[in-house]
Amino acid sequence: MAKLPIPKQQQHASQSKYSVKSGIKFVKSLIFDVDQLPLVTVLILFAELFINIVIIEKVKYTEIDWKAYMQECEGFLNGTTDYSLLKGDTGPLVYPAGFVYIYSALYYITSQGQNIRLAQYIFMGVYLLQLYLVLRLYSKSRKLPPFVVVICTFTSYRIHSIYVLRLFNDPIAILFLYAAINLFLDQRWTLGSICLSLGVSVKMNVLLFAPAILVLFIASLGYVKTIIQLAICGVIQLILGAPFLLTHPVEYLKGSFDFGRVFEHKWTVNYRFLDRTTFESKYFHFFLLSIQMVLLGVLTRPTYNFLKNYSNLRSLQKQLEPQIAKENEKIKRKRKEGENEAFKSIHFDQAVQLALLPIFLCNLIGIACSRSLHYQFYVWYYHSLPYLTFCTDFSIGIKFLILGLIELCWNTYPSTEFSSLILHGCHILLLFKTVKFMFVTKDQSSKIKLK
Secondary structure (H helix, E strand, C coil), X not given: CCCCCCXXXXXXXXXXXXXXXXXXXXXXXXXXXXXXXXXXXXXXXHHHHHHHHHXXXXXXXXXXXXXXXXXXXXXXXXXXXXXHHCEECCEECCCCHHHHHHHHHHHHHCCCCCCHHHHHHHHHHHHHHHHXXXXXXXXXXXXXXXXXXXXXXXXXXXXXXXXXXXXXXXXXXXXXXHHHHHHHHCCXXXXXXXXXXXXHHHCHHHHHHHHHHHHHHHHHHHHHHHHHHHHHHHHHHHHHHHHHHCCCHHHHHHHHCCCCCCCCHHHCCCCCCCCHHHHHCHHXXXXXXXXXXXXXXXXXHHHHHHHHHHHHHHHHXXXXXXXXXXXXXXXXXXXXXXCCCCCCCCCHHHHHHHHHHXXXXXXXXHHHCCCCCCHHHHHHXXXXXXXXXXXXXXXXXXXXXXXXXXXXXXXXXXXXXXHHHHHHHHHHHHHHHHHHHHHHCCCHHHHCCCC
8 A cells, every 4th residue: 555645744843843852862962971071161161251251341350469479570570589589568479480480471461460451361361271171181081971060160259250350370370280181191291291390380289289190100101201200390490490599599499489388377268267376386287297198198009000000091092093993994985885884982081080080189188188278279179179079979969069068168258167167078078988989999990981
């Protein structure tokens, strides 16, 4: 029996229904599918561009350290290389030479620091570039679904203000840090070491990542090449510090690399519940440093295992990629002949999960054991918090609760005893769960489903 023709109206209705279903499926993939994160990254960056422009144009700039930065660099530009004489309204210069050069350039670009609006747009560029580098790591890891990244990116008032309303040097240091991590995971070790050292030359907090990165060097390169990379980092510091080291070396080292510097209690975010005497005690500082060293020591073996497995997977990638390429060439020819065979692919980049966790955890340990955290220090670990949180076995509700509480603590100004205690509680929970994950995972590479 001959089939009756389908009426055009019914055909259009069927096509429309199919289009709606396809559209819904695509939107769902943008929300939940980790494969869509590269596309979502582009959307996030455009949205952040708009958001930051609105913030710059509509929200009042707050002067904190920018003027002092300009005063410190002005002394250098006038010929002073004695760090003990480089001062601003907020006190002496306490950052290494890289800071001096970068902010000296900003001094000229912004008309001796007077064109603050231009400086804000420069820092918007810093923010967008760093965000791209972070999202590139997240895209490679295939760990976080897009909706998590979107929520965490758009909901932090404090982070946006630190970049475009405060103009602190912390974002610049962290920009170099994330550039270094991306380069290390792309196997571009020398460029990564240069960026890492540049980050340290802007602010020493980058050294909180150093223990895990050292283990990454050893696991991936061996001891000899590790020494070479460390030498590169050291040479960069010597080159940048040369004008100061050749004239007033003691003043430079004492001023820019003062590991025992005591912060004012009134600015602390994490230890408001302590009295000033205890907070400033050298014994308290030694106690926190001891805890940090113990935690890093305990995690040395699992950290090495994670990073060695990462290195092994990268080696396997080098061996298999030529074979996969040959197979795909054959499939390409078959497809031209009409055969519908799928291309071969393995997501080797997903192995970066094994590298990111120990690197981010090492930094979290340093932050949790810091004697004092100031509001601008939030950028030190903010962009790693979603990753660390989603490495735990908490329910998704608890994960967002932890992230929300941390954000609340950093937005409580001035800090209170309660906000400081809550912040410590969140840090301890994250440390406990992520450390437990690293120890429980016996065959780390099996946690990565390469497909």
